[in-house]
Amino acid sequence: MNTPIRVxxxxxxxxxxxxxxxxxxxxxxxxVRDTTPPVQTTPxxxxxxxxxxxxxxKPCLVSRVSYFDFDQSVVKSEAMExxxxxxxxxxxxxxxxxxxxxxxxxxxxxEYNIGLGERRGNAVRDLLLANGGRGEQxxxxxxxxxxxxxxxxxxxxWGKNRRAEIVYTARQ
Amino acid sequence: MRWIHxxxxxxxxxxxxxxxxQQGALPITVPNxxxxxxxxxxxxxxxEAAALPDPTQIDQVVRADLNRTGQFNALRKExxxxxxxxxxxxxxPTWRTLKQDYVVVGRVLGAEGGGFRVEFELHDVLKQxxxxxxxxxxxxxxxxxxxxxxADLVYEKIIGVRGAFFTRIAYITAQRxxxxxxxxxxxxxxxxxxxxxxxxxxxxxxxxPAWSPDGRSLAYVSFERQGGHxxxxxxxxxxxxxxxxxxxxxxxxxxxxxxxxxxxLTLSKGGNPEIYLLNLASNNLTQLTRHFGxxxxxxxxxxxxxxxxxxxxxGKPQIYAVSTSGGSPERITQVGDYNAxxxxxxxxxxxxxxxxxxxxxxxxxxxxxxGGAGAVRLISPGPLDESPTFAPNASMVLYAAREGNRGVxxxxxxxxxxxxxxxxxxxxxxxxxxxxxxxxx
Numbered sequence: 139m140n141t142p143i144r145v146x147x148x149x150x151x152x153x154x155x156x157x158x159x160x161x162x163x164x165x166x167x168x169x170v171r172d173t174t175p176p177v178q179t180t181p182x183x184x185x186x187x188x189x190x191x192x193x194x195x196k197p198c199l200v201s202r203v204s205y206f207d208f209d210q211s212v213v214k215s216e217a218m219e220x221x222x223x224x225x226x227x228x229x230x231x232x233x234x235x236x237x238x239x240x241x242x243x244x245x246x247x248x249e250y251n252i253g254l255g256e257r258r259g260n261a262v263r264d265l266l267l268a269n270g271g272r273g274e275q276x277x278x279x280x281x282x283x284x285x286x287x288x289x290x291x292x293x294x295x296w297g298k299n300r301r302a303e304i305v306y307t308a309r310q
Numbered sequence: 311m312r313w314i315h316x317x318x319x320x321x322x323x324x325x326x327x328x329x330x331x332q333q334g335a336l337p338i339t340v341p342n343x344x345x346x347x348x349x350x351x352x353x354x355x356x357x358e359a360a361a362l363p364d365p366t367q368i369d370q371v372v373r374a375d376l377n378r379t380g381q382f383n384a385l386r387k388e389x390x391x392x393x394x395x396x397x398x399x400x401x402x403p404t405w406r407t408l409k410q411d412y413v414v415v416g417r418v419l420g421a422e423g424g425g426f427r428v429e430f431e432l433h434d435v436l437k438q439x440x441x442x443x444x445x446x447x448x449x450x451x452x453x454x455x456x457x458x459x460x461a462d463l464v465y466e467k468i469i470g471v472r473g474a475f476f477t478r479i480a481y482i483t484a485q486r487x488x489x490x491x492x493x494x495x496x497x498x499x500x501x502x503x504x505x506x507x508x509x510x511x512x513x514x515x516x517x518x519p520a521w522s523p524d525g526r527s528l529a530y531v532s533f534e535r536q537g538g539h540x541x542x543x544x545x546x547x548x549x550x551x552x553x554x555x556x557x558x559x560x561x562x563x564x565x566x567x568x569x570x571x572x573x574x575l576t577l578s579k580g581g582n583p584e585i586y587l588l589n590l591a592s593n594n595l596t597q598l599t600r601h602f603g604x605x606x607x608x609x610x611x612x613x614x615x616x617x618x619x620x621x622x623x624x625g626k627p628q629i630y631a632v633s634t635s636g637g638s639p640e641r642i643t644q645v646g647d648y649n650a651x652x653x654x655x656x657x658x659x660x661x662x663x664x665x666x667x668x669x670x671x672x673x674x675x676x677x678x679x680x681g682g683a684g685a686v687r688l689i690s691p692g693p694l695d696e697s698p699t700f701a702p703n704a705s706m707v708l709y710a711a712r713e714g715n716r717g718v719x720x721x722x723x724x725x726x727x728x729x730x731x732x733x734x735x736x737x738x739x740x741x742x743x744x745x746x747x748x749x750x751x
Contacts, residue, residue, distance in 0.1 A: 209626075237537065244712070245671060247651035247664050247696055248517055248742065249563040249576065250620055250627055252539075253583045253604035256560055260582075279537060280560060284515040289715055291694060 187230035190309045198223035202304040204262050205297060208243070211257040213265055221262060224304055225269025228276070235308040236271070238263050240280040243296035244289075248282055255280030255302075262302045335483060335719070335733040335740045337503030348468065350376060350412040351385040351405055355428070356395035359420035364453045368416065368428065371457035374502060375475040376465065378721055379705050380728030385410060397431055397440055405435045412441075414464060418448075425449050428456050432464050442467050446751075454504060459751055465705075474701040477501045478746040479708060480509075480519040480528055481719060485738030496530060498546060501701070501745070503719075503733045510544060510551075520565045521746045528744075529554070529564035529573060541575060543590075554588065563607045567614045567634075574598075574608035574617050585619050587634060598632050599639065605630075607651045612658045618642065620650040629663060643676070645686055651697060655704035660724065662698035662707050673698045673709045675724060689726025699745040700724075708732065708743040717741040 186192065193199045202224075204217035213221065228234050240259030242251035259278035266276050288295040352373045357363040369387070376382035385408060394400045395417045405413045416430030425447060432442040442463060448456045455476065462473030480498050487493045495511035496519055510516070514533035521528060522543075529543045540556035541564045555561045559578035566573055573588045580597075585608045587596045599605040603623035610617055614634065621630050621639070627650040630639040643649040648666030655661075658678070665674035665688065673690040675698075694712040701707070707722050713731075717739030721732040733740045 244694060245669065246627070246648065246666060247607065247620070249606045250604060250622075250650050252517070252560055252562050253576075253578075253606050256578055256583070257604065277537065278559070279539075281515070281533075282517075284517070284533075291712060291715070 187226060188310065193227070193306070193309060196223065199227060204258075204302045206258055206300045206302070208245070208296070208300065209254065211254065211261045213261050217262075218265070221265045222269045225266045225271050228266060228272065229270030231310045232272075232275075233308055233310045234275060234306065236266065236276045237305045237307050238266075238276060238278045239285075239303045239305055240278060241285060241299055241301050241303070242283045243299040244283045244286065244291065245296065246283075248284070252280050252282035255282045258300075258302045262304070335481070335497070335499075335503065335506060335735040337499075337733060345383060347381050347383045348412070349383050349385065349410045350414065350464075350468075351390060351408065351410045352376075352414045353390055353393055353395070353416075354387070355415075355430070356393075356417040358395075358417050359426055361420060361424075361426075364418070364450065366453035366457065368418075368453060368457040368460065369414075371454055371502070372414065372461045372464065375458060375461035375473075378502070378723075378728070378730060379465070380723030380725070381465075381469060381705070397433065397443070400433055402433075402435055402438045410435050412464075412468065414460075416460070418453075421447065428453075428460070430460050432467055454500065458500065458502075469705075471703050471705065472748065474703040474705060474745075474748065475501055476749055476751065477702060478525065478749070479503070479699075480521065480744045480746065481733070481740055482516050482519060482742045483735055483738055483740055484515070484717070485735065496528065496544075498528070498746075499733075509546065509549075517742065518563050519742060519744045521744055522566050523568055523570045523747055525747045525749060529566060531562050531564065541573075543573075554590075560606075565608055565610060567610055568612060569614060574610065576606040576608065585617060585632065587617075596636075598634070598636065609653045611654050612656060618652045618654065618661070620652070627666075629661070646674070649674070653699055655700050655724075656702055657704070660700070660704055662700060662709075664696050664698065669693060671695055673707060673722070673726075675707070675726070687726060689722050689724070690720065690729065695720075697742045699743050701745050702748050708745055710741045710743060719743050 198220050201220040204213055238259040240255030242254045263276045263278055287298045352369045354369045373384040376384050392404050394415050413433045419427045421427045427445050428448050429445045431440055434441050446456050458476040461475040465473035478498050479501055483495050485493050493511055494516045496509045496516050497506050498509055499506040512534045517531040519528050519530045527543050527545050531539055531541055539561040541554040541561045543552045543554055557577050557579035560576055560583050562576040564573050564575045572590055575586055576583050577586050583604050583606050584597055585599045585605050587598055601623050603621050605619055605621045607620040608617045616631050616633055618629055618631050620627050627648050629643040629649050629652045630641050632639040646665045650664050652661050652663040661676040663674055664671055670692040671694055672688045672692040673695050675687050675689055677685050696710050698707050698709040705724055707724055709720055711718055711720050718731055719733040719740050720729055722729045
């Protein structure tokens with residue numbers, strides 16, 4: 139072996155060692171990077187809050203209805219995530235417009251229930267505004283007990299009717 | 311061949327459905343009168359005109375009218391064994407044997423110009439004498455109206471209060487006409503539900519019909535304008551409509567002042583529902599209530615100086631009164647968790663409202679001249695009764711009820727002793743009755 143060849147062999151051996159060493163290190167470092175972030179970060183990075191298809195795919199945006207207790211207009215905690223999402227959509231899409239339709243169950247008088255439906259609509263509107271929506275993006279209309287989801291005179295049905303529905307009149 | 315019949319039947323049903331929607335609610339024949347109330351025999355009227363007889367059975371209409379009040383027990387037609395048509399033919403012992411206090415006889419005669427004259431007499435069986443003998447003009451198609459006027463005159467003579475049968479009622483129907491498609495309509499009919507006429511209809515809801523004091527117009531709430539409620543005044547004879555308010559938010563619960571010059575209504579344009587007074591001549595709007603609670607369902611007291619309304623300012627809906635010149639409201643109802651949608655009798659003595667207790671909503675009548683527990687009387691069984699409206703003489707109350715998933719109208723005597731289902735609509739709802747004012751004879 140002449141010197142140049144020997145130098146090359148040694149160099150290759152060092153490089154090979156180095157390569158081996160780096161291969162040994164990588165498996166330790168890479169799994170940390172690979173398993174935890176990729177699944178969550180990649181969609182967040184590609185989630186586009188101005189893409190209208192998000193309204194039909196993201197569960198908290200697909201969800202549009204907030205339910206209420208009898209004679210109450212306090213928004214329940216289970217509706218909060220849904221409302222926060224729609225607030226974010228309004229903030230991300232200045233042209234978006236929501237009509238909030240407030241409803242009541244059949245118990246009680248019709249015009250009082252119109253008042254109750256409006257109060258429920260207003261409660262959801264206030265939370266949408268607190269979560270990024272602007273006043274001109276949200277209007278409230280009360281249907282009282284005039285537009286029931288179901289018409290059986292029992293609690294299972296009444297609970298479905300006591301609601302405020304988010305209806306997009308403009309998505310962006 | 312059978313399938314052809316089935317198809318024809320289906321076709322007939324399909325064709326009949328929209329027709330039925332236009333024909334409106336069906337009046338229900340009033341059953342017999344109430345034991346213990348005033349016994350009266352209405353003898354079938356004789357047809358003595360040259361023209362072919364009108365199909366209207368005047369005696370039947372009068373009988374049903376009087377029975378509806380609960381104050382009379384009209385002798386059933388099949389129990390009438392003699393058919394006198396004038397005073398000279400009445401044999402008092404017969405009617406005394408039948409335990410009748412009064413007997414009414416009558417006849418239809420031809421009149422000049424192709425019209426008719428309906429003559430009738432009211433006799434006191436015990437005193438064996440005539441109390442009333444009158445002749446009313448009639449044209450073809452007016453015999454039911456004449457019968458209601460006869461019932462009014464008989465009622466007034468015996469009870470001492472003007473009868474309210476020759477009046478009209480308004481109500482709302484809602485009928486499913488397809489997948490998630492409804493037709494809402496406002497109707498006007500005779501006080502017994504006959505002669506329904508469709509005033510206005512739409513695929514969006516109507517609410518809260520209210521009569522003008524002259525009986526010529528209805529005010530109501532419509533959802534027909536995109537994105538909001540509006541209040542219209544609708545002239546019945548011409549169909550002309552005036553858009554009264556369409557502010558942002560609620561435009562609701564219109565009701566005419568007794569002089570017809572203004573409208574009390576609910577507006578939420580200021581952020582939440584408040585009672586306002588709208589001068590119909592000047593369009594001047596006066597706010598009467600100021601509270602963050604729901605204030606709605608205004609109703610004038612007779613005289614027009616005070617307005618009753620529903621407010622949940624105490625936490626639950628209760629009835630309050632406020633002066634039309636302003637000031638702080640005074641709470642009226644003290645009994646019950648839920649009192650709403652009040653209306654006052656012509657003399658202001660009685661207040662009818664919806665009283666809720668847990669899941670049961672009944673019609674309550676509050677007598678303001680009585681104190682204590684007897685002041686409030688529940689006149690309907692519930693569980694979802696609403697929209698009480700007094701006859702203009704306060705002898706009866708009409709209200710809406712739910713029966714087997716359908717809205718129907720009930721007619722109750724003011725003490726609740728007698729209740730009859732007045733109107734129903736196959737496959738649909740009848741709701742929100744409003745009893746119109748007295749009419750000129």
